[in-house]
Amino acid sequence: MKVPKRIQPLVDDGIIDEVMSRLMSGKEADVFIVRCGTEMRCAKVYKEAMKRSFKKAAEYTEGRKVRSGRRARAMDKGSRYGRKQQEEIWQNAEVSALYSLAEAGVRVPKAYGCIDGVLLMELITDEKGDVAPRLDEVVMPAEQAREDHALMMRFIVRMLCVGIIHGDLSEFNVLVDADGPVVIDLPQAVNAAANNQAKGMLARDVNNMSRYYGQYAPELLGAHYADEIWAHYEEGDLTPEIALTGQFEASGQSADVDAVLEEIKAAMAEEQARQERINGADE
Numbered sequence: 001m002k003v004p005k006r007i008q009p010l011v012d013d014g015i016i017d018e019v020m021s022r023l024m025s026g027k028e029a030d031v032f033i034v035r036c037g038t039e040m041r042c043a044k045v046y047k048e049a050m051k052r053s054f055k056k057a058a059e060y061t062e063g064r065k066v067r068s069g070r071r072a073r074a075m076d077k078g079s080r081y082g083r084k085q086q087e088e089i090w091q092n093a094e095v096s097a098l099y100s101l102a103e104a105g106v107r108v109p110k111a112y113g114c115i116d117g118v119l120l121m122e123l124i125t126d127e128k129g130d131v132a133p134r135l136d137e138v139v140m141p142a143e144q145a146r147e148d149h150a151l152m153m154r155f156i157v158r159m160l161c162v163g164i165i166h167g168d169l170s171e172f173n174v175l176v177d178a179d180g181p182v183v184i185d186l187p188q189a190v191n192a193a194a195n196n197q198a199k200g201m202l203a204r205d206v207n208n209m210s211r212y213y214g215q216y217a218p219e220l221l222g223a224h225y226a227d228e229i230w231a232h233y234e235e236g237d238l239t240p241e242i243a244l245t246g247q248f249e250a251s252g253q254s255a256d257v258d259a260v261l262e263e264i265k266a267a268m269a270e271e272q273a274r275q276e277r278i279n280g281a282d283e
Helices: 008-012 057-061 069-077 080-104 142-161 198-214 218-222 225-235 257-282
Strands: 018-025 029-036 039-046 111-115 118-122 174-177 180-183
Touching: 018 039, 029 118, 080 111, 080 118, 080 142, 142 180, 142 198, 142 218, 142 225, 198 218, 198 225
Parallel strands: none
Antiparallel strands: 018 029, 029 039, 039 118, 111 118, 174 180
């Protein structure tokens, strides 16, 4: 097929030898099957911000750090340079997440790098060597659903243990090969510690998985994995191999408002006394 304009520089540099076919056209990128030497890989071509249809992007990028003050100011102003930096941060977030999650034991496509807005990564295939199906295209018996659901919960836990929440996890962002589920599409990966929407996004990811597998194993629909995982995360005792039960009981204790107010008053009095000591020393 004709080489897409954005991929042509990689062909010119000998990084990609041939573009075989378009695999998909998504809301934030087009994906092509390409040949690199003797290997078939994926080339994910990110769309420019003006052409993307990914909704509520600001919710996902909240908390992503920008080291350069100049970059941060340009992004705030919305200048051409600032928009370019935003695009690079958006694209690099997926590359960074792929490397981090692979190291953490989450099954994701192997990344080969991102060059000029084109992410090269492993092509996930089935037993016949064809492109692996998405989870929504797979039918399974109840026992397989329970097994794969447990594995997905393990992946979600491992993500959170390295501070990452997928943010858009569903049956449409999981491929299935001979060894089971593979998590894909991570440009919107969320910084769990710095994003105010993190808890809700984790719950949505978990519940999407439970809902899908629950159509084959209905007992999964009544589980409370999201609450259980987040509770362990907040307590600081979440580990990659933690044994989950799917059970969770919210604390029935109501907040002691009077005690909280007394603590606030005590803190204010302590601060006032500190300021008085400082002023006295200056005099």
